[in-house]
Amino acid sequence: MIWVMLASFFLLIVFGVPIAFAMGASALMYILVAGIPLEMVAQRFFSNTQSFAFLAIPFFILAGNLMIHGNIAKRIIDVADSMVRQLPGGLGCVSVVTSMGMAGVSGSSVADAASTGSVLIPEMKRKGYTSSFAAAINASSSVVGIIIPPSSTMIIIAWLANLSVAKMFIAGVIPGLLVGLIYLITTVIISVKRGYPRESKPTFMEFLNSIRKAFWALLLPILLIGAIVLGIATATEAAALAVIYALLVGLFVYRSLNLKNIYQSIRETIHGTGVVMITVCTSMIFTWVLITEGIPKMIAEILGSLGLPTWGLLLVIVAIMLVAGMIMELVPNLFLFIPIFFPIATELGMDPIQFSIVMLVTLALGMFTPPVGATLFISCYIAKVGIEKTIKDILPFFVAGIIVVLLVTFMPSLTLWLPGIFE
Template sequence: MIWIMILLFFLLMFFGVPIAFAMGASALMYIMVEGIPLSMVAQQFFSNSQSFAFLAIPFFILTGSLMVHGGIAQRIIKLADTMVRQLPGGLGCVSVVTSMGMAGVSGSSVADAASVGSVLIPEMKRKGYSSSFSAAINASSSVVGIIIPPSSTMIIIAWLANLSVAQMFLAGVIPGILIGVAFLFFTIFISIRRGYPREQRATFSEFVTSFRNAIWALILPIVLIYVIVFGVATATEAAALAAVYAFLVGTVVYRTLNFKKIVASLVDAVYGTAIVMFIVSTSTIFTWVLISESIPKMLGEMLLGLGIADWGLILLLVVIMLLAGMVIELVPNLFIFIPIFFPIAQTLGMDPLHFSIVMLCTLALGLFTPPVGSTLYISIHLAKIDMEDTIKDIMPFFLVGAVVVLLITYIPALTLWVPSIFM
């Protein structure tokens, strides 16, 4: 029955059923056929959502929403513009650097793709960039939004793997920057080959002005990481403080948040939280069934029994996650792979914190790959093109990201060095 459940899960996804409903329905089928009391469904559905750590998620989503509706994206875009617009493919470089800056503000790849892409994709098309390349840059660079802290996805991983949120945030700094820089250099390389335009170098006074306008947004991630790392506040408390900070910056400092925008921010936060927590809840039921049938243990023993060298088995885990990221959304993948792959990684001698970041970066690449890439869907909508038209431009970014993931996988210091300094 467990294999029928898994088959039903993939069949439902194949016919277009949303991933959260597919996981919940297949698990419910198993529970009913096996005669397990339905009260277990309700218990598993609500048990994990009652975690105090998960309370940080709506606050982080609200913070990002307040920042975006308060015009923070435009200020960060302007700052990035004064920094890198003189490079080959200047607007493409601005898109990548802006995504890296927005990562510390919104903590959401989807929000970054929407807010940055809505401004830069039309402008890039107007300046002669192809629609597919404009969409590819926006979709790929926005994935750093969940890798560079703060990140609500990191909170989910930390809770599932019983890790420190503070350590997770610190561990994501270098990998997130590495992926962003790799995309930046690749954008420059492609722009030189295609002859995309450079923009006029910004003056020093322009840079100072744009930096001064964006400084309140740039301070936020620094303060957040400081209070969490040094124990001033828990991740949940820091998230609540961040929401208050975003509200005050938008209403008092920038004066761009009016009543209508505040209501829109609250609505976005409600929708965003509901989506994330519904996926978490249905994934919990599915994972509970797998664990109760010892599927993670069985698969782990099977993989360890293949007789592959440690480095080869680690590579196999990464490849499996890369492929899974293309067809299943990120959060459900976490609930599936953490129980299965974490014991294997520990058996192979990998630090749990290191492997958690490897998993995050690997699955994040699926956000901009077909057929389910959320940032890709947003970007092609903004660029007004079909998904098929972006394949030739999106796959090179995927390959570049995969190379960086391998570097992060086989060089643990890239992940563990920053946490070792502060923790």
């Protein structure tokens, strides 16, 4: 029956059923046929959400929405513009740096893709960039939104793997910056080959002025991460404080928030939280069935029987996650792979924090690849270009992302050095 459940799950995905409902329906079918009491489903569905750490997710989403609706994206774009617009492919470089800045504000790749893309993609097209290249840059660079802290995805990983949220946040800083840097280099190389324009060199006063205007927005991630790392507040408490901070800055400093914006932010937060939590709930039932049937143990034994060296086994695990990231959404993949791969990684001597970041960066690449890449869909919609036309432009960024994955996998210091400093 477990194979029937898995087959029905993939069949539902093929027919376009959302991942969360496909997981829930296939697991429910197994439970009904196996004669397991339905009370168990209800208990698994709701009990796993009763976590104090999960309260941080809606707070982080709301804080990010308030900052975005408070016209923060434009201020961060101005900072990025004053830093890198003089490079080849200046506007493309601005897009990458803006995504890195927005990551510390919103914590959401999808939100970053929408807010940054809506401003920069039309401007890039006007300056002569192809629609597919503009969409590719926006879609790929926005994935740093879930790698650079704060990140709701990191909270889910920390909860599933019983890890420290603070350590997860700190461990993601260097890999997130690496992803942004390698995408910046990729953008420059492609722009030189295609002859995309440079913009005028900014003055130092222009740079200082852009920093001054965006100061309160840029201060948020510093205060947030600082409070968590120094033990002043838990992740949930810091997220709640971030909401208050975003409200005060939007209402009284930038004066860009009003009742309409606040209402819209709350609506989007309810929708975003609902999407995340329904996926979490159905994923927990699906994963529980897999664990009950011993599937993680079986997969671990199969991988172990291959007789590969440690580096070879790690490459196989990374390859599996890369493929899965292309065909499934990120959160369900976490629920599937953490029970399977964490014991293997631990047995191989890899630190759980390091493997968590490896998993996060690897699966994040799937967010801008077809057929289910969320940031790719958003970027193509804004650029008014077909997804099939962006594949050629997406490929260099995908390869660059794999380079970062390999670096993070085989160089533990990239993820463990910063957390070690704050221990």
